[in-house]
Amino acid sequence: MTETTTHEGIHETSPVLPLPAHLALGAAVGGGVLAAASAAMSWTWTPDFPGDLTYYGSPAGLQWLALAGGVLTALLALAHRGLKGLRWLNPSGSANGVLFAALGTLAVCWYAAGSIAVELDGLVNLDPGGWLAAVGSLLAVLGALGLPLDRRRAVRHAELHWGLYAVLVVSAVLRQGLGQGWALHAVPPGIRPLFTGNLWFFVALPAAIAALRLWRLLDGWLRIGRIERPLPAARPLPGWAEILVVTAVFAVGLGVVEFGISTEYGELFIGFLLLTGFGTAALLASGAVGRLRELTSRHRAVTTGAAFAAAGAFPFTQSSETYVLIGTNILIFATVALGLNVVVGLAGLLDLGYVAFLGVGAYAAALVSGSKFSVFRDLHLPFPVAVLIGALAALVFGVVIGAPTLRLRGDYLAIVTLGFGEIFRIAMNNLDGRSGPSLTNGPNGIAAIPDVSLFGFDFGEAHDFGALHLGKNGNYLLLMLVATAVVVTVFARVANSRIGRAWVAIREDETAAEAMGINGFRVKLIAFALGATLAGLAGAVQAHVSGAVSPDQYLFTGPTPPNSAFLLAAVILGGMGTISGPLVGAALLFLIPAKLEFLQSYQLLAFGLALILLMRFRPEGLIAGRRQQLEFHEVQLPAQAAPADDVPTKAGA
Amino acid sequence: MSTVSTETETVPTPEPLAAPVLEAAGVVMRFGGLTAVNDVDLTVRQGEIVGLIGPNGAGKTTFFNCLTGLYVPTEGTVKYKGRVLPPKPHLVTQAGIARTFQNIRLFANMTALENVLVGRHTRTKEGLFSAILRGPGYRRAEAEGRERARELLEFCGLGAKADHLARNLPYGEQRKLEIARALASDPGLLLLDEPTAGMNPQETRAAEELVFAIRDLGTAVLVIEHDMKFIFNLCDRTAVLVQGRKIVEGDRETVQNDERVVTAYLGAPLEGTTAAQEDGQ
Numbered sequence: 003m004t005e006t007t008t009h010e011g012i013h014e015t016s017p018v019l020p021l022p023a024h025l026a027l028g029a030a031v032g033g034g035v036l037a038a039a040s041a042a043m044s045w046t047w048t049p050d051f052p053g054d055l056t057y058y059g060s061p062a063g064l065q066w067l068a069l070a071g072g073v074l075t076a077l078l079a080l081a082h083r084g085l086k087g088l089r090w091l092n093p094s095g096s097a098n099g100v101l102f103a104a105l106g107t108l109a110v111c112w113y114a115a116g117s118i119a120v121e122l123d124g125l126v127n128l129d130p131g132g133w134l135a136a137v138g139s140l141l142a143v144l145g146a147l148g149l150p151l152d153r154r155r156a157v158r159h160a161e162l163h164w165g166l167y168a169v170l171v172v173s174a175v176l177r178q179g180l181g182q183g184w185a186l187h188a189v190p191p192g193i194r195p196l197f198t199g200n201l202w203f204f205v206a207l208p209a210a211i212a213a214l215r216l217w218r219l220l221d222g223w224l225r226i227g228r229i230e231r232p233l234p235a236a237r238p239l240p241g242w243a244e245i246l247v248v249t250a251v252f253a254v255g256l257g258v259v260e261f262g263i264s265t266e267y268g269e270l271f272i273g274f275l276l277l278t279g280f281g282t283a284a285l286l287a288s289g290a291v292g293r294l295r296e297l298t299s300r301h302r303a304v305t306t307g308a309a310f311a312a313a314g315a316f317p318f319t320q321s322s323e324t325y326v327l328i329g330t331n332i333l334i335f336a337t338v339a340l341g342l343n344v345v346v347g348l349a350g351l352l353d354l355g356y357v358a359f360l361g362v363g364a365y366a367a368a369l370v371s372g373s374k375f376s377v378f379r380d381l382h383l384p385f386p387v388a389v390l391i392g393a394l395a396a397l398v399f400g401v402v403i404g405a406p407t408l409r410l411r412g413d414y415l416a417i418v419t420l421g422f423g424e425i426f427r428i429a430m431n432n433l434d435g436r437s438g439p440s441l442t443n444g445p446n447g448i449a450a451i452p453d454v455s456l457f458g459f460d461f462g463e464a465h466d467f468g469a470l471h472l473g474k475n476g477n478y479l480l481l482m483l484v485a486t487a488v489v490v491t492v493f494a495r496v497a498n499s500r501i502g503r504a505w506v507a508i509r510e511d512e513t514a515a516e517a518m519g520i521n522g523f524r525v526k527l528i529a530f531a532l533g534a535t536l537a538g539l540a541g542a543v544q545a546h547v548s549g550a551v552s553p554d555q556y557l558f559t560g561p562t563p564p565n566s567a568f569l570l571a572a573v574i575l576g577g578m579g580t581i582s583g584p585l586v587g588a589a590l591l592f593l594i595p596a597k598l599e600f601l602q603s604y605q606l607l608a609f610g611l612a613l614i615l616l617m618r619f620r621p622e623g624l625i626a627g628r629r630q631q632l633e634f635h636e637v638q639l640p641a642q643a644a645p646a647d648d649v650p651t652k653a654g655a
Numbered sequence: 656m657s658t659v660s661t662e663t664e665t666v667p668t669p670e671p672l673a674a675p676v677l678e679a680a681g682v683v684m685r686f687g688g689l690t691a692v693n694d695v696d697l698t699v700r701q702g703e704i705v706g707l708i709g710p711n712g713a714g715k716t717t718f719f720n721c722l723t724g725l726y727v728p729t730e731g732t733v734k735y736k737g738r739v740l741p742p743k744p745h746l747v748t749q750a751g752i753a754r755t756f757q758n759i760r761l762f763a764n765m766t767a768l769e770n771v772l773v774g775r776h777t778r779t780k781e782g783l784f785s786a787i788l789r790g791p792g793y794r795r796a797e798a799e800g801r802e803r804a805r806e807l808l809e810f811c812g813l814g815a816k817a818d819h820l821a822r823n824l825p826y827g828e829q830r831k832l833e834i835a836r837a838l839a840s841d842p843g844l845l846l847l848d849e850p851t852a853g854m855n856p857q858e859t860r861a862a863e864e865l866v867f868a869i870r871d872l873g874t875a876v877l878v879i880e881h882d883m884k885f886i887f888n889l890c891d892r893t894a895v896l897v898q899g900r901k902i903v904e905g906d907r908e909t910v911q912n913d914e915r916v917v918t919a920y921l922g923a924p925l926e927g928t929t930a931a932q933e934d935g936q
Contacts, residue, residue: 492787499786500779507762507773514760519748519777519840
């Protein structure tokens with residue numbers, strides 16, 4: 003607890019609502035239990051709402067989420083109280099986790115109740131179960147606010163500028179005026195059409211300002227902060243028990259991810275995102291994640307194995323091929339993002355045309371795959387050879403593109419790679435025998451790539467292993483998983499090596515790195531070529547998984563995820579320079595557009611907003627790397643690295 | 656002009672037998688019409704600590720950059736242990752000259768240990784494939800590198816800070832870390848660019864001890880500094896650079912008693928040198 007003293011000046015531990023301690027705890031636990039219990043009741047009388055929430059005793063869809071959120075809230079509250087047997091859930095002793103869990107439950111329950119009321123027209127459509135969920139979750143939040151929370155002492159925000167309020171008034175008047183028509187006279191006739199149909203802007207702007215204002219008021223009242231509480235030493239468990247815990251956690255993780263992938267309608271997916279977001283925050287604050295991190299860092303091999311086993315178990319848990327295909331596509335996207343992370347995250351080279359290397363690998367593999375649309379239709383090389391050719395082709399292109407441009411510093415590389423991405427796509431379109439040499443079959447691409455067959459195992463057919471069923475997409479998911487494992491291994495080993503350190507040094511300060519004896523050009527070229535090779539490898543597998551390649555799969559930006567802009571977004575969103583970061587980022591960036599169809603036309607707008615918010619509030623990405631963790635949470639360091647006598651000197655640092 | 660060269664020739668060389676590590680002869684660095692370094696000769700011998708002083712803008716750092724391959728001198732040659740230096744910074748480091756920077760240029764988001772490991776880059780050769788395959792040879796080299804890096808951190812008094820981010824170290828320790836990082840390349844000559852800038856007297860004293868310890872390891876040191884006390888305590892010889900020219904070189908008395916040095920620092924006009932300077936431009 004000594005380390006918290008350094009934060010004492012800015013943090014305090016106090017309740018937001020002055021409730022008696024027992025009452026607050028009772029409300030938090032009781033509210034959580036009520037919300038969980040409501041899952042067993044009917045929330046609405048008609049099956050019209052997606053998921054059919056009309057049954058008593060049989061939770062469905064959003065009700066499962068309410069159940070999970072309520073149980074998590076109640077358990078965290080009890081763990082905070084120090085209930086024997088639950089202390090592992092709240093090792094940090096902070097009550098903030100309870101609040102986050104309760105907020106997550108509140109968000110899910112109120113979102114569910116709200117969308118029932120909106121979609122079915124009116125609150126009358128809520129059954130007692132729905133009301134109970136709403137009341138229970140509210141009660142849990144009120145109770146959590148009465149617990150001793152870690153809070154900032156000072157209000158962080160300055161007052162909003164008066165000009166913003168003026169904008170609010172002006173746009174309200176304009177909205178009214180343009181709607182009724184009289185304000186249109188002030189607009190030049192030529193651009194009048196712009197101001198008749200797009201009135202949403204005049205609503206959205208004040209709404210955004212009002213939301214910001216409300217948020218600041220709320221934040222000034224709550225002052226929820228985060229104290230870096232050091233975790234007390236864990237009671238030593240036998241090695242097998244720790245491994246068991248890690249395995250169990252990954253099994254639960256598999257369950258969560260599976261739930262997310264197989265959500266059938268948008269409402270459920272939004273609820274899922276809300277609950278997982280708040281739930282993760284809750285477990286972070288409660289210290290459970292930190293405790294788990296200690297375990298995983300002690301059993302690194304087991305952790306990696308468990309993660310891959312969980313991913314490999316995914317197709318066996320699915321009855322529907324569609325969701326397995328989504329899983330496969332996520333893996334493709336994530337693997338390529340991880341390859342890009344070598345270039346962007348480690349070496350700091352901004353590559354805006356990375357998807358072209360994926361395309362090079364895919365096309366090279368497709369040409370030798372024996373497809374009847376390939377110009378070498380009689381050439382049917384075995385799959386491993388095709389993958390090798392794909393990777394080598396990408397390597398060659400990487401070196402050819404990198405060699406002249408990597409001698410330059412700064413933004414030139416971004417411009418050249420952006421150009422290369424476009425050149426690749428246009429060239430593939432034109433190498434059709436009419437506009438250029440016949441190689442790629444032009445816009446039609448190379449379709450009907452034969453299924454992979456390895457050691458007599460035909461990937462095109464379903465297989466049964468005893469009770470386990472593996473469909474065609476499942477086969478390919480496992481194949482893709484192997485490619486992912488290769489890329490993860492390469493990344494992990496290279497990142498922490500002489501060459502990986504040289505990349506980071508180049509990224510940090512190229513002049514100093516050169517003065518330390520690093521040949522900047524050579525090292526950057528290796529990074530660029532390795533990134534290209536990994537993309538080529540993923541591309542070669544992708545060509546076989548999707549069975550066809552065409553130029554419009556490899557865009558700078560487009561509606562389907564593996565494109566250069568999305569790849570870069572996945573790396574930045576997830577966390578640069580980490581392994582799990584791009585994997586998480588890619589999964590989110592693939593699932594969100596796939597699940598929320600109503601977002602489709604606003605997808606890029608939503609991404610822009612999300613990235614801006616992320617850069618503002620969490621610049622290190624969703625998953626911070628070791629270095630970023632050191633940067634932000636240095637007080638925790640001595641526990642794992644050096645004896646604790648180091649602490650006092652650091653407080654002065 | 657002629658007085659300058661006669662003055663430099665009368666330098667009392669303390670150990671004439673020691674082999675020269677660095678021989679810079681007639682180094683000229685011009686940026687367009689500006690001559691930043693004008694015909695400077697400097698020799699550093701084995702086991703010596705040589706100081707380089709001069710008012711701001713005298714061309715000291717530019718001269719350093721010429722020595723380390725950051726700039727390619729317009730005229731003149733720089734030899735390290737008898738061999739002409741290649742014009743690339745990383746090759747200079749490989750040859751055996753390491754440096755620190757006037758404005759600290761650490762790899763801010765790497766730990767202290769990693770910074771030193773980067774400094775060892777030229778003395779190790781594990782490439783991409785050995786990193787991926789992780790054979791026994793790679794493991795041994797990596798372990799040896801870490802061992803050596805920890806020794807160096809210990810040597811510079813940073814043993815307890817190995818796993819701290821460079822950016823989070825206090826100023827004085829960042830300076831020390833720069834020295835540790837430079838030493839990691841096992842240099843025959845260490846160039847220190849204002850190693851005590853911004854330090855308090857105690858830290859300066861510690862830095863002095865460190866430089867002596869480095870000399871005792873057998874590494875020659877060439878140091879730029881404004882702190883006269885530091886320089887005269889430390890250096891066997893000191894060269895004074897004014898407006899790109901070396902006006903005097905010698906031991907403490909020679910330099911302190913030279914009226915041109917005094918006037919250069921106090922800003923009075925220099926009869927002989929100003930005329931030469933104007934001719935040069």
